[in-house]
Amino acid sequence: MKFVKIISIIVGIGALARGYFSEGHSASVTWILVLGAVWLLAEIRRLRWFASIGFLACLVVAGYGLWIDLPAGWMLAGAVSALIAWDLSDFLRRVQDAAPEDEVPGLARRHLIRLAILAAVGLVLSLFSMFYKWEVSFEWVVFLAILATLGVTYLVGRVRRGEP
Amino acid sequence: MSRSLLLNLLTYTLLVLGIAGRRGELLALSLPFLLYLLFGYLRIPPVVELEARRHLSAERASPDQPVTVTFSVTNLGASLDEILVEDVLPPGLRALDGSNRHLTTLPRGASRTWTYTVSGGRGYYAFPSVRVESRDGLGLIQHTDDFELPGQLLILPPVLRLKHVPIRPRRTRVYAGMIPARVGGPGVDFFGVRDYQPGDPPRRINWRVSARQTEELYSNEFEQERVADVGILLDGRDRTNLFGGGHSIFEHSVLAAAALSDAFLAQGNRVGLLVYGKYLHWTLPAYGKLQREKILHALAGARSGGSDIFASLAHLPTRLFPVNSQIVVVSPLTTDDLGTLVHLRARGYQVMVISPDPVRYEMTHLRPGDEVRKAARILRLERDLLLKHLRRAGIQTLDWDVSQPFDQVVRHSLSRAPQQLRALGRLAV
Numbered sequence: 001m002k003f004v005k006i007i008s009i010i011v012g013i014g015a016l017a018r019g020y021f022s023e024g025h026s027a028s029v030t031w032i033l034v035l036g037a038v039w040l041l042a043e044i045r046r047l048r049w050f051a052s053i054g055f056l057a058c059l060v061v062a063g064y065g066l067w068i069d070l071p072a073g074w075m076l077a078g079a080v081s082a083l084i085a086w087d088l089s090d091f092l093r094r095v096q097d098a099a100p101e102d103e104v105p106g107l108a109r110r111h112l113i114r115l116a117i118l119a120a121v122g123l124v125l126s127l128f129s130m131f132y133k134w135e136v137s138f139e140w141v142v143f144l145a146i147l148a149t150l151g152v153t154y155l156v157g158r159v160r161r162g163e164p
Numbered sequence: 165m166s167r168s169l170l171l172n173l174l175t176y177t178l179l180v181l182g183i184a185g186r187r188g189e190l191l192a193l194s195l196p197f198l199l200y201l202l203f204g205y206l207r208i209p210p211v212v213e214l215e216a217r218r219h220l221s222a223e224r225a226s227p228d229q230p231v232t233v234t235f236s237v238t239n240l241g242a243s244l245d246e247i248l249v250e251d252v253l254p255p256g257l258r259a260l261d262g263s264n265r266h267l268t269t270l271p272r273g274a275s276r277t278w279t280y281t282v283s284g285g286r287g288y289y290a291f292p293s294v295r296v297e298s299r300d301g302l303g304l305i306q307h308t309d310d311f312e313l314p315g316q317l318l319i320l321p322p323v324l325r326l327k328h329v330p331i332r333p334r335r336t337r338v339y340a341g342m343i344p345a346r347v348g349g350p351g352v353d354f355f356g357v358r359d360y361q362p363g364d365p366p367r368r369i370n371w372r373v374s375a376r377q378t379e380e381l382y383s384n385e386f387e388q389e390r391v392a393d394v395g396i397l398l399d400g401r402d403r404t405n406l407f408g409g410g411h412s413i414f415e416h417s418v419l420a421a422a423a424l425s426d427a428f429l430a431q432g433n434r435v436g437l438l439v440y441g442k443y444l445h446w447t448l449p450a451y452g453k454l455q456r457e458k459i460l461h462a463l464a465g466a467r468s469g470g471s472d473i474f475a476s477l478a479h480l481p482t483r484l485f486p487v488n489s490q491i492v493v494v495s496p497l498t499t500d501d502l503g504t505l506v507h508l509r510a511r512g513y514q515v516m517v518i519s520p521d522p523v524r525y526e527m528t529h530l531r532p533g534d535e536v537r538k539a540a541r542i543l544r545l546e547r548d549l550l551l552k553h554l555r556r557a558g559i560q561t562l563d564w565d566v567s568q569p570f571d572q573v574v575r576h577s578l579s580r581a582p583q584q585l586r587a588l589g590r591l592a593v
Binding site: 052055056059062063066067072075076079080083087090091094095097098099100101102103104106107110111114115118119121122123125126127129130141144145147148151 | 167170172174176178179180181183185186187188189190191192193195196197199200203246248262263265266267268269278299301302303
């Protein structure tokens with residue numbers, strides 16, 4: 001499980017760095033690699049809280065990359081790998097509470113399968129939506145905007161109520 | 165920030181940016197996260213319906229004795245993807261073998277049973293509940309439920325067997341026992357000579373005294389032995405028990421009180437216990453094994469504490485103790501306790517002071533040095549003077565170096581009756 005997590009971080013950081021490098025953003029590549037090194041170090045030192053920061057940073061880097069028209073495939077791979085690493089980091093934190101006699105390998109196997117399916121389906125859907133040009137009509141934009149507004153309102157409400 | 169909130173914020177940020185900037189790539193990027201969130205919300209853990217059971221291998225134990233706890237849960241509700249079950253331990257108990265926390269899945273109708281062992285110091289431990297944290301398969305949503313599952317474990321203080329603790333209160337009760345009652349009658353020890361009375365067995369006639377008289381006979385009289393009232397006062401004041409570094413001599417006082425109450429009850433006496441500390445805890449005097457249990461329960465739960473009211477023994481409620489009875493004070497003592505103890509003696513109580521030596525005890529926890537040695541010397545002088553004053557007042561004292569076993573110290577120092585010691589001119593024990 002730890003191995004998969006480390007690989008996910010490496011793949012995620014590598015994909016983002018590759019995407020930025022392909023368009024000649026060398027300075028950004030350095031910072032991305034530094035982020036990856038720090039994240040790896042934090043995982044080795046069991047600083048689990050850093051996983052959220054690493055995930056957030058990777059997503060920001062991937063989003064910005066897409067915004068400036070870097071290769072979408074690399075950005076998407078980087079973001080999904082960061083999601084996997086973030087998820088596994090939290091799973092490993094939860095598993096720390098388990099007793100030695102608990103059936104952790106079974107739990108881990110089921111979790112990995114579930115995560116792999118979700119990541120694969122998500123990746124396929126994203127790639128499909130990127131390469132399939134969908135002409136968004138005005139009505140769709142309005143619908144999505146309303147959906148986003150409702151979602152943000154719901155989120156703000158939850159934050160104000162202090163709910164998890 | 166919780167994981168679900170973070171992911172929600174990120175996903176919606178991507179969506180909003182994608183819509184606002186009309187960038188399909190950003191919308192596409194949000195899809196894996198939306199899927200992840202959707203899966204998490206679809207698998208929100210249901211309302212947990214569990215039946216929990218706990219069994220302890222013993223409900224009474226001695227300090228640090230391992231007790232096996234078996235607890236099981238049965239899922240009566242919907243299937244649970246991931247739950248963390250914790251048998252919440254009361255403070256002071258620690259798990260030795262096994263764990264009281266388990267991570268597992270629990271399908272509908274399934275049961276899980278775990279075993280672990282606990283141990284702890286003296287005390288009354290009430291198991292409060294079983295805590296269940298249920299999560300969706302991705303750990304996004306988490307519910308915590310507490311299932312009340314009361315249980316109790318009583319860790320009693322060790323009871324050292326004392327052979328015989330001689331006491332001699334002024335007043336005894338009517339029942340036959342082992343305490344010399346200062347009254348003639350059936351007994352073992354010679355008490356005096358009186359006129360022969362019809363019915364006296366011939367073997368009781370004191371022929372030597374009778375031979376000196378012309379016509380009258382005299383009989384030997386023996387001292388009656390009866391039971392007595394004994395009140396044990398356990399000093400639980402922080403100011404006398406607590407030392408630097410959090411070390412407390414109170415455990416030794418409890419040990420002494422347990423051994424003494426057991427010995428007095430075994431002799432058939434009526435024994436009561438007063439714990440004098442943060443508050444007063446009074447165990448009414450009574451006889452027998454049931455009273456032994458009551459006193460041990462009280463001692464198991466006894467804690468030292470601080471209180472402005474009970475900072476000195478001046479507020480000792482002496483009326484709790486029957487008039488002219490025996491009072492056994494278990495206390496490290498301070499210099500201002502002298503007045504109260506002498507006052508007790510003056511009111512007719514027979515007072516015995518068992519004093520765990522706080523100076524030696526504290527010395528064992530301090531780094532040796534010149535200043536420590538001098539301070540200890542001063543404290544030793546004060547304490548010796550205090551004990552001397554107590555002995556002069558007719559109070560029997562036992563200065564107990566707690567590094568020595570209590571039963572051995574008692575056997576060595578209290579094996580002779582106080583009256584005999586006084587007759588020998590030795591007030592000190």
